[in-house]
Amino acid sequence: MTENGIIKITPADLGVLSGEEYHQGQLDVDIGNLSAWDPAPIDAAAYQGPNREEVCTETARAMAQTLVGQLFQLPGEPVKGGRLAQLPAGKTPLPREKPLPKPKPPTKWEKFAAQKGIQKRKRESKLEWDEGSQSWRRRHGYKKANDESEIPIIEAKPGEQTGAEDPFSKLAESKKQRVATNKKSQLQNAKLADKEGQLPATLKLAQGLGSGSGSNSKAAGPRALPKSKRRELKEEVRFSCVLDSGVVVG
Amino acid sequence: MVQKSDTKGGSGKGPQQPQLEPSKTKLVTAKTRKGRRILESRAPKLVEDAKRLLVLYGNKASQVLKDVLCDLHKLKAMESVKFTRRNEECRPFEVGGEQRLEFYANKVGCGLFAMGSHTKKRPHNLVLGRFFDGHLYDALELGVEGYKSIQAFGNAGTGAGLGNKPCIMFVGERFESSEAMRLARSLILDVFRGQPVSAINQAGVDRVIVAYAVDENKLLLRQYVVKLKKSGTRIPRVVLVEMGPRLDFAVRRHRPPPPEMEKEALRQPQLGKKKEKNVESDMLEGKVGRIYVPSQDVDRIALAKPKGTKRQRHEDAAERKAKHKKTKETAGKEAADSQQQGEAAPL
Numbered sequence: 001m002t003e004n005g006i007i008k009i010t011p012a013d014l015g016v017l018s019g020e021e022y023h024q025g026q027l028d029v030d031i032g033n034l035s036a037w038d039p040a041p042i043d044a045a046a047y048q049g050p051n052r053e054e055v056c057t058e059t060a061r062a063m064a065q066t067l068v069g070q071l072f073q074l075p076g077e078p079v080k081g082g083r084l085a086q087l088p089a090g091k092t093p094l095p096r097e098k099p100l101p102k103p104k105p106p107t108k109w110e111k112f113a114a115q116k117g118i119q120k121r122k123r124e125s126k127l128e129w130d131e132g133s134q135s136w137r138r139r140h141g142y143k144k145a146n147d148e149s150e151i152p153i154i155e156a157k158p159g160e161q162t163g164a165e166d167p168f169s170k171l172a173e174s175k176k177q178r179v180a181t182n183k184k185s186q187l188q189n190a191k192l193a194d195k196e197g198q199l200p201a202t203l204k205l206a207q208g209l210g211s212g213s214g215s216n217s218k219a220a221g222p223r224a225l226p227k228s229k230r231r232e233l234k235e236e237v238r239f240s241c242v243l244d245s246g247v248v249v250g
Numbered sequence: 251m252v253q254k255s256d257t258k259g260g261s262g263k264g265p266q267q268p269q270l271e272p273s274k275t276k277l278v279t280a281k282t283r284k285g286r287r288i289l290e291s292r293a294p295k296l297v298e299d300a301k302r303l304l305v306l307y308g309n310k311a312s313q314v315l316k317d318v319l320c321d322l323h324k325l326k327a328m329e330s331v332k333f334t335r336r337n338e339e340c341r342p343f344e345v346g347g348e349q350r351l352e353f354y355a356n357k358v359g360c361g362l363f364a365m366g367s368h369t370k371k372r373p374h375n376l377v378l379g380r381f382f383d384g385h386l387y388d389a390l391e392l393g394v395e396g397y398k399s400i401q402a403f404g405n406a407g408t409g410a411g412l413g414n415k416p417c418i419m420f421v422g423e424r425f426e427s428s429e430a431m432r433l434a435r436s437l438i439l440d441v442f443r444g445q446p447v448s449a450i451n452q453a454g455v456d457r458v459i460v461a462y463a464v465d466e467n468k469l470l471l472r473q474y475v476v477k478l479k480k481s482g483t484r485i486p487r488v489v490l491v492e493m494g495p496r497l498d499f500a501v502r503r504h505r506p507p508p509p510e511m512e513k514e515a516l517r518q519p520q521l522g523k524k525k526e527k528n529v530e531s532d533m534l535e536g537k538v539g540r541i542y543v544p545s546q547d548v549d550r551i552a553l554a555k556p557k558g559t560k561r562q563r564h565e566d567a568a569e570r571k572a573k574h575k576k577t578k579e580t581a582g583k584e585a586a587d588s589q590q591q592g593e594a595a596p597l
Contacts, residue, residue: 016482033443034417034455037435042422047464056472057490060460063419064476065488071452072485082453089448094440095507095515097301097361098294099383187277201293202286204278 022069023062029070032090036067102198107189149175292359296519300445301361301380302326304354306333308340308367314374314397315366321400321495322364325473327412329444331358340365342379343503348386356384362441372502378437382507382515389505390433392469396498407493409475410457417455417476418442422463430504431463438471453478458490467501 011018028037038059046055076085106114113119127136130145137145154167193199280286303326305319323332337354341347342365355363365377372393379389400407418439424431442459455476462470474490481487507515528540 011482014482017485017487021487032446033439034415034450035419035439035443036417037420037425039423039426042424042462042464044464047462047470053492056460056462056470057474057492059421059462060419060458060472060474061488061490063421063460064417064458064474064490067417067419068455068476068478068488069485071450071455076449076452079451082451084449085452086449087447090443090446092436092439093516093518094436094443095380095382095387095512096517097298097382099514100517100519101294101296183277187275190277191275201289202280205275206278207275 021062021065023066027063027066029067030090030092031067031070031074032088033092034067034071034087035090035092036063038063102196104200105193105196105198108185108192297521300329301440302359303330303441304333304358304360304363305330306340306354306363306365307336308365308375308377309336309338310368311336311366312368312374314394315368315376317399318376318394318397318495318497319364319366324400325442331360340367342377342386342389343391343505351379352381352385355381364441375502376499378441379505380437380440382511385511386505387511387515388433388437388507390430390437391502391504392434393500393502394497395500396496398494398496400494403492403494403496406475406491409477409491410493411454413444414454414456415444415447415450416442416473417458419458419460420463421460424463424466425461428463428466429506430467430501431469433504433506434461434463434469434501457493469499469501471495471497471499 023038025038025040028039030036046052049055071085074085074087076083078084123139126138128139128145129135130137132146132151137143139145148171149168156162190199190203190205194205199205280289303322305323305326307315307319311319319332323330333354337350339347339350340354342351351363351365355361361381363377363379363381365379367375367377369375372391374394376392376394377389378392380387420435420438422431425435426432438459438461455478458474458476460472460474462472464470473493473495475493477489477491478486479489530538530540532538
């Protein structure tokens, strides 16, 4: 305070940065990880003396000031309750937790399509016009449009002999076969993918009683399966005994 | 016309016997949508989430270690799983001793672990480590020599928000020169950095974790709350208040990653678009491309035909025509002759 009663205030009193607050010396900053490293040789004696904590805090404060300075220089935009600074990617190499995801291997069809130049095209809508009900219905699945199996009457073609075969069961059988073929190719593709170690995470190949060709467990009826499974297996075991020892067991 | 029967597809052959092949593999899919989502979340991702920390005790744990692990668990907030019982057979520095640890980490989906154990030979032992692809990647053993908990600092920690990203700083040249310290630097950064982000609220920078490599095997860990004070400039003045935990470590054993695994683990995905080759942008011309043309053979190049050679060409064409007609006539004569001979031959 001077004689005239005028108060002198230095920038330090106001808390204005003078430049001395920043870290002196080299500082390796990885702003993407909000990280910094001071590579200068450390004064071991200072960190083991009685005022160790003060030395620690002072070093940390200077480094933090530099880091905050760099953070506030980054481009950004104001948001509610602060300012959002755009961070660059971190430059310190850190190991991943899991390996990089491998691309899904092409299925047999995808390979063929690529060879032939067949391109996938996206449908505009999942709906299709249903002639019977005169309404828009889904293309596939439950209550699908133009469902053959939902027709109450199948008209015979001219000259076709009726009564020999049930056309409804014929339709159902052909559907079953298409499903079975699709399942088979799915399994084949999964096996190929598994060989290359690229099976999707949601799939797993396991030892099992294969679905059989054309007729899976559901087709035979849920009640019919367990009995036949056991009988078949027993026969197989018995047969293998014959092959191995030459003596029929049982 | 055939009326549809009531039993759908039931008429005809009857139920078929399934063909059983015990050796055949079968495709197992997730039974529920939720299950599939869980499996997908565990699968490798291009951009990974924050690594979670598994906090557990080994054979025996001292009270000091229990408190240290408690503090660590608190600091990691949402990205941590803590086991409360002791776990035998967890010895990451012994052959085969990492199997239980790997099993637990896979079970809870953690990429990091902090294990506390207490023996006569190695009292107050804290092991920090990482996993890669379900296997132990590296580990570092630290002996706790001095400890002051977060609680002992009173309410200093209330200045820091839960889940905010901390600043992580390292002091000392040994973080590069010493192998164990290099590992410690990488581990500390990995444990505390959390989810990598592309933008951060500057007001949310509220704590600093500092590691000091004081000696060859002496590591200090401090944590401070950051207070941003007005400075009259754009950049605020930083004031630090210690909030704990205050930890003095003695570096004991370390297990660096196997070189092959390290190479695989450090591989980073290529994000964003690949740089287009030979395409540049110009201030005046906009998008400018460079193309390459194979060298031209001037001797064989197809040039415009000069008019002077036109008459010559006409004459040549007429000559060719005449020649062609002549040959055709002679050929016709020969054919007629041979036909006569052919007719005569069978007789």
